[in-house]
Amino acid sequence: MKHETQKPEAGPQNPHKVVRSIHAPSDAALFDRMTYGGECVLRCPVCDEECTHVQAVYTLIGGDESGGLYLGSNIVARRTDYRRDALAVRVQGESCGHRWDLVFQQHKGQTFLRIDILEPIQADEPNLAAPMERQY
Numbered sequence: 001m002k003h004e005t006q007k008p009e010a011g012p013q014n015p016h017k018v019v020r021s022i023h024a025p026s027d028a029a030l031f032d033r034m035t036y037g038g039e040c041v042l043r044c045p046v047c048d049e050e051c052t053h054v055q056a057v058y059t060l061i062g063g064d065e066s067g068g069l070y071l072g073s074n075i076v077a078r079r080t081d082y083r084r085d086a087l088a089v090r091v092q093g094e095s096c097g098h099r100w101d102l103v104f105q106q107h108k109g110q111t112f113l114r115i116d117i118l119e120p121i122q123a124d125e126p127n128l129a130a131p132m133e134r135q136y
Contacts, residue, residue, distance in 0.1 A: 018101075022115040029115070030102075044093040044100075045115050051094035060086040060103065082107065088116070097121060 022029065022045060032041045032050050042052050060080040080086050086105040092098070101116040 017119050018116040019119050020117045022117070023112075025113065025115050042091065044096055044098050046098040046100070046117060047093070047096050049093045049096045049098070052091050053094060054089060054091055055099075056090040058088050058090070060088055060105075062086070080105070 025045065029045050030042065032043045032048070033039070035041055035050055041050050043050050044052060060082075062080055062082050062084040080103075082105055084106045086103050088101040088103045090099065090101055097120070099118040099121065101118065103114045103116055105112045105114060
């Protein structure tokens with residue numbers, strides 16, 4: 001599994017680019033287990049905020065072995081430079097406004113997890129908010 005990936009081009013469904021990928025993230029980078037009595041709480045990988053919201057699930061289309069969208073996912077948000085498709089869960093911090101994708105990438109019979117941190121939302125982008133006030 002390659003660890004350095006090119007930043008996928010943004011597509012029409014996802015005009016936001018990946019600015020950094022965290023391959024093989026540690027448990028501490030993903031979860032807070034202290035706040036709610038040991039419950040596994042997803043945290044922001046940029047600033048460690050504990051209040052996060054899942055926004056979407058979508059398919060990343062691979063280079064040469066794509067079987068189409070995963071059942072239940074949205075329209076393709078972007079392509080991946082891997083051969084195989086991946087499933088991505090879009091998350092945003094409630095008050096920090098950071099956005100990232102949890103990416104489940106299949107490679108040679110194994111499923112790897114990485115975090116793709118997205119570029120910040122620009123204030124002039126319609127229907128997007130940082131933080132979450134326009135999402136609900």
